Amino acid sequence: MPKVFNSQLGRHMEYPHEEHHPDRQFAFVFNLNRCIGCQTCTMACKSTWTFSKGQEYMWWNNVETKPYGGYPQHWDVKILDLLEKANPGGQIWKDGVFQGKTIFEAGPNDVSNGPKRVLGYLPTDEEWRFPNIYEDNAVGPKGHEAEYVKDGVKLPEHKTWFFYLARICNHCSYPACLAACPRNAIYKRPEDGIVLIDQERCRGYRKCVEACPYKKAMYRPTTRVSEKCIACYPRVEGSDPASNGNPMETRCMASCIGQIRLQGLAKINEDGSWAEDRQNPLYYMIKVAKVALPLYPQFGTEPNGYYIPPRWVNREFLKQMFGPGVEYAIDAYKVPDRELLAVLQLFRKGEQIIFKYEIKKGPKVFETEIHGKPFTLYNDTVIAYNKKGKEIFRTQVEEPFHVRPNIHQNSI
Amino acid sequence: MPKNECDPEDPFELVGVELPGATEDELRDMALCFAEEFAREGWNEEQLIGMFKNPFYQGPHLVWKQKGDEFIRQVIQEAMKMWRPQGGRHA
Numbered sequence: 001m002p003k004v005f006n007s008q009l010g011r012h013m014e015y016p017h018e019e020h021h022p023d024r025q026f027a028f029v030f031n032l033n034r035c036i037g038c039q040t041c042t043m044a045c046k047s048t049w050t051f052s053k054g055q056e057y058m059w060w061n062n063v064e065t066k067p068y069g070g071y072p073q074h075w076d077v078k079i080l081d082l083l084e085k086a087n088p089g090g091q092i093w094k095d096g097v098f099q100g101k102t103i104f105e106a107g108p109n110d111v112s113n114g115p116k117r118v119l120g121y122l123p124t125d126e127e128w129r130f131p132n133i134y135e136d137n138a139v140g141p142k143g144h145e146a147e148y149v150k151d152g153v154k155l156p157e158h159k160t161w162f163f164y165l166a167r168i169c170n171h172c173s174y175p176a177c178l179a180a181c182p183r184n185a186i187y188k189r190p191e192d193g194i195v196l197i198d199q200e201r202c203r204g205y206r207k208c209v210e211a212c213p214y215k216k217a218m219y220r221p222t223t224r225v226s227e228k229c230i231a232c233y234p235r236v237e238g239s240d241p242a243s244n245g246n247p248m249e250t251r252c253m254a255s256c257i258g259q260i261r262l263q264g265l266a267k268i269n270e271d272g273s274w275a276e277d278r279q280n281p282l283y284y285m286i287k288v289a290k291v292a293l294p295l296y297p298q299f300g301t302e303p304n305g306y307y308i309p310p311r312w313v314n315r316e317f318l319k320q321m322f323g324p325g326v327e328y329a330i331d332a333y334k335v336p337d338r339e340l341l342a343v344l345q346l347f348r349k350g351e352q353i354i355f356k357y358e359i360k361k362g363p364k365v366f367e368t369e370i371h372g373k374p375f376t377l378y379n380d381t382v383i384a385y386n387k388k389g390k391e392i393f394r395t396q397v398e399e400p401f402h403v404r405p406n407i408h409q410n411s412i
Numbered sequence: 413m414p415k416n417e418c419d420p421e422d423p424f425e426l427v428g429v430e431l432p433g434a435t436e437d438e439l440r441d442m443a444l445c446f447a448e449e450f451a452r453e454g455w456n457e458e459q460l461i462g463m464f465k466n467p468f469y470q471g472p473h474l475v476w477k478q479k480g481d482e483f484i485r486q487v488i489q490e491a492m493k494m495w496r497p498q499g500g501r502h503a
Contacts, residue, residue, distance in 0.1 A: 033449060161442060162471075312442035368497040375494075401454035 001108075004174060007273060008297040008323070010097035014104050015300075016117050016179045021272040025193035026171045026231050027304040028253065028263040029285050029292040031347065033311060033333065035260045037063050037164035041252035042131075045168075048251045049230070054222025057128045060229040061252040063166045065135040067317065071167075072127035075215045076296065079103070080320070082119055083298070086110060091298060093324045102300025103176055103213055118180045118211035128218075163310040166260065168252060169216040169229035170295065170303030171195045173272060177228070180211030192265055193304065194231040202226055213299040236265070236353070238387070246386050247353040259348040264355070266304075279356045281343050281384075282306075289340050291332045293322035308333055335373045341397055342382040349384065350392045356385040365398065440487065443475040447491035456496075460488045 001014040045061035062071045070076060083091055083106055091100035107119040171188075175195045178186040185201035186208060188194070197208070197217070202225040208217035209226060217228045232250035234240040240248060248254070253263040264282040267275035277283045285292045285306070292306035309318045311330045318326045332340065342359045362379040369375060383394040447460055455463070463469050464476040464484045476484050 033445070161438060312438065312445045314438070366497050368494055370494045399454070 001104075005272060006102075006174065006300060006302050008294050008302050009102070009300065013102050013174075013300055015174050016104070019272060020188075020190075021173070021268050021270065022188060022190050022193035023268060024191065024265040025173070025268050025274075025304055026236060026263070027266045027282050027286075027306065028168075028261060029282060029306045029308065030166050031260045031308040031344070032163055032165065033260075033308060034258050035063065035164040035166055036258045037065065038257060039063055040255050040257050041166060041261070044251040044255035045229075048232070050227075054220045055227070057125075057131075058218045058220065058227065059131050060216070060218075061166070061168045062131050063164050064132065066163055066165045066321075068162070069132060069135040071131040072123035072215050073130070073133070074127065075123065075213075076321075078121055079119075079213045079299065080296075082106070082110075082121065086119060093298075096324055098298055098323075100298060102298065103211070104174075104179065104300055116180070116210075118176045120176065120180070120210040120213065122206060122210045123215060161313050163313055165307075166252075167214065167216070167295070168250075168305065169195065169231070170214060170301070170305040171229075171231060172304060173302035174300065176211040176213055176299070176301050177208035177217045180207040181205075182207055189233075192231075192233070192236055193268070194233050194236065195228070196230060196233075197226055197228055199223075199225055199227075213296065213301065214303070243352075246388065248351050249353055254348075254351045256348055262347045262354070264353050279358065281346050281354055281357050284339070284343055284357075289332055289337075289343075290325060291329050291340060293325050293329055296321060297323045335370045335375060338376075338378055338380065341377075342380045345382050345395050345397060345399070346384055349395050352386045352392045354384040354392065355387050356389070358383045358385070362396065439475060439478070440483075443472065443479075443484070443487045444491060446472045446475075447488045448495060451488075451491045451495040457488055457492055460491070461485065464488075 001016060002018050003012045004015040004019045006013045041061050042059060042063055046059065050058045050060060059071060064071050083101065083103065086106035086109065087101040093099065103119040104117070107116050110116060110119050171194055173193070175186065175188065178188060178195060182205055183201050183203055185198045185203075187196060187198065189196065204219060204224040204226060206219050206226060208228075209215070209219050217226050219226050235243055235248040235250060238245045238247045242248070247265065249263045253261045262281060264280060266280065266282055267277045269275045274283060274287055278288070292308050294303045294306055297303070307322060309322050309326055309329055311334055315326060322329075336344065339359065343357065346354060346357060360381040360383065362381055365377040365379050367374070367376045377397070379396055379398045381394055381396050384392045386392050446463075450460055450463065461484065464472040467473050
């Protein structure tokens with residue numbers, strides 16, 4: 001099996017195909033400290049791409065409540081368990097390098113249910129059926145969970161830490177769905193790294209559904225082929241009529257009212273590493289400030305979705321979920337430096353993809369100490385530019401604060 | 413890692429289970445995080461107290477229900493001292 005370099009693992013790993021990398025890579029940062037679980041992203045995606053017959057249980061974008069939720073149910077617990085069984089006690093990091101086995105390395109040795117290229121499992125219909133069951137939603141009594149309770153029900157109270165995890169396809173650098181497809185029906189676009197399923201070639205074997213550790217490839221029974229997030233590619237290309245030729249962020253990103261999402265296109269070197277692009281906000285947050293981390297990097301697919309970890313959550317849980325960079329990322333976010341504070345203001349101020357930002361220095365507002373470290377707040381202005389180098393918007397660190405008068409509350 | 417097989421019929425699976433980390437310090441850290449995030453947005457002390465007392469902000473509200481006014485006020489004052497040392501919103 002060919003060897004490829006996985007920068008998130010800090011080492012080479014086995015992968016069924018030779019290394020090839022796109023010119024640019026679809027990537028995103030989600031700030032989990034700010035997600036309120038409103039599901040606006042989920043519905044924006046659903047109403048755009050998966051509203052048809054046979055797609056009822058298909059949520060390309062979902063938001064699940066961690067630690068107890070998951071779509072499909074228990075997806076991460078199950079794949080972590082499979083990896084642990086394949087390599088008991090060995091799934092560890094040492095000095096930033098992953099010592100354990102990825103799903104590609106553990107797969108060929110797993111002989112349960114026949115030989116496979118990638119370690120995985122097929123979720124049951126029931127696991128796909130209830131995207132947020134037992135989370136913050138009221139459910140029916142045992143045996144009638146999906147039924148409406150007419151005499152009212154008390155919502156569960158979670159007295160322990162929790163957070164909302166928003167997920168879409170990670171458009172991985174080494175996609176497990178692509179590796180597992182026996183028809184070579186899945187491909188990664190050379191121009192933007194978006195991973196797509198060729199609907200003509202797909203025969204619905206569901207090997208991609210089994211292999212994707214994030215469970216973001218889904219089978220559609222009415223067409224008997226699999227489907228997945230297409231990263232709203234007409235918007236990303238700038239070919240969508242609404243875009244006026246300028247690359248736009250996806251529907252789920254653009255609709256985020258919690259302002260947790262920022263998406264872009266990272267420049268990629270021939271060897272697969274990110275080309276230096278210092279004024280790109282994603283490059284800055286991921287490669288310079290190191291405040292955003294990949295989801296379950298130990299799976300080995302090199303996902304291109306990055307998360308600013310929620311700072312109140314148990315650190316061991318976060319380290320399992322986001323790898324060894326958690327402490328550093330949380331420290332950087334808790335006491336943001338001048339540049340990070342300005343870059344965080346770029347989230348969701350516009351719909352176009354930001355290719356470059358510029359900071360114009362503003363006046364000092366105050367000096368203080370935050371979590372024991374000296375901190376100075378400057379009211380800097382941050383300016384965002386699109387692919388053509390044209391200004392999209394400008395905003396300040398200290399945004400104007402408006403409170404809607406009570407008379408207008410619930411006036412929709 | 414749970415050792416037993418998942419049971420989709422069990423409505424209590426992972427719901428209401430005490431997990432490591434649900435300590436007094438973690439609870440305070442979480443409450444401080446809420447207060448800090450909103451203080452950074454420009455909320456003042458009274459607005460933050462209102463949020464903790466509002467049952468529709470379930471996370472902060474649970475902390476207020478468990479720990480009461482004094483605890484919440486201390487947490488908010490710590491957040492305000494860090495993020496609004498001169499008080500109020502700056503132009």
